[in-house]
Amino acid sequence: MAAQKYNKPQRSPELHTPGAWLQWAVGEYESHDLALGQISDNAHDEALYLILRTLGLPLDSEPDVLERLLSPEQKKLLRQNFRRRIMEHVPASYLTKEAWLGEHRFYCDERVLTPRSYFLELIPTLSSYLPKGTPVKDVVDVCTGSGCLAVLLAYEFGSARVDAVELSPDALEVAQINVCEHGLTDRITLHESDVFDAVPERRYDIILSNPPYEPSAVCDQLPDEFKHEPRMALDGGADGLIIVRKLLQQAMSRLQPDGLVVLEVGAQRRAMQQAWPNLPMRWLKTFDKMNCVCLIRAADLAKHFRG
Ligand SMILES: C[S@@+](CC[C@H](N)C(=O)[O-])C[C@H]1O[C@@H](n2cnc3c(N)ncnc32)[C@H](O)[C@@H]1O
Incomplete structure (x- = not known):
């Protein structure tokens, strides 16, 4: 059931930008009951951190980076990291190193x-x-x-x-x-x-x-x-x-x-x-x-x- 749920973003046409990933990820954090407190005490900030750093972007990036179109390689990296974060509960810090x-x-x-x-x-x-x-x-x-x-x-x-x-x-x-x-x-x-x-x-x-x-x-x-x-x-x-x-x-x-x-x-x-x-x-x-x-x-x- 959970794995099916995870498959959603790979097929979703709207996940072509970091902003779309962020919106999706916040919902996933809640529905999978992910524990916080390692990177941030709230799902939005941790998901944003994981997106920016997976893409190699600085943490103080301008808000318009959320609107940029992602390449297939960037989407693959995000899929990999969010899969491990959501399904295996790996701390975000161990994914970004x-x-x-x-x-x-x-x-x-x-x-x-x-x-x-x-x-x-x-x-x-x-x-x-x-x-x-x-x-x-x-x-x-x-x-x-x-x-x-x-x-x-x-x-x-x-x-x-x-x-x-x-x-x-x-x-x-x-x-x-x-x-x-x-x-x-x-x-x-x-x-x-x-x-x-x-x-x-x-x-x-x-x-x-x-x-x-x-x-x-x-x-x-x-x-x-x-x-x-x-x-x-x-x-x-x-x-x-x-x-x-x-x-x-x-x-x-x-x-x-x-x-x-x-x-x-x-x-x-x-x-x-x-x-x-x-x-x-x-x-x-x-x-x-x-x-x-x-x-x-x-x-x-x-x-x-x-x-
Ligand atoms: C809570 S972590 C703190 C790490 C780091 N100071 C920080 O704030 O992120 C505690 C650390 O103490 C180490 N540790 C555990 N027992 C110890 C001992 N008897 N003597 C020295 N270090 C120990 C652990 O390996 C771990 O790295």
Whole structure:
């Protein structure tokens, strides 16, 4: 039934323009119950993204590109990508082999989580939480995946050296691609390590992480789109906090005295507060009011973990 439905566009005379594909695709997203949240939180924007990037057009293309007549080859590419998106629930980012954080493009494939982090809006605010005038010299992105946040850190803190830590060798290969494509090989050092276990001794001004934080039972129930992503990028163990716990324990000995830990934890805010009721956590405000990134100061961490 679904396959028959998919055959429709191949025969439809009206799908000769990107605009016609867009209108059709939005309906298909709804009728096939496609999960969103990787590229965009709405079907229109994701379908538009997939059309433009399949055709090699920029995301800020003028609206009149939607009226252009497509060549047979272009229609074939659109058919292929929408078939995989709709029938196999493959994330759009794995079809286009890219994802964008703001103006920055990152290579992306099945080896890494699709970049989508609140740190895009929060990294520019981080220096305001350090004592005024503190030079930011050393920062680290733990659980770097595609390396996207390490790259954003390197852009934000132009004189800092950036470490990027990742346990998956596959993900590290993708991070390496992105570090090279952004011309940051002299600024960013990649480390294969379970949190800080194999990272050489160094103290950081900022430890940043978007770790795996979904409880395992939640991972089991995720929509297919998210099951295409590496399980180890999402699964934070029984309570979702396995990596967070290890990171907080190790962070103490890795921070400068005025240093900060910033952690993106999705729906685990309450679990964090229950796990560490006496540890001061500041929940940073985000535009969509999810406020799921917490900031913890080195001094508070030291007091808490040393008792
Ligand atoms: C939620 S993804 C975040 C990726 C990237 N920072 C981003 O924001 O798109 C978490 C990443 O942590 C990695 N990871 C999982 N366990 C780890 C561990 N024990 N030590 C280091 N990295 C780990 C996963 O392989 C995955 O790439």
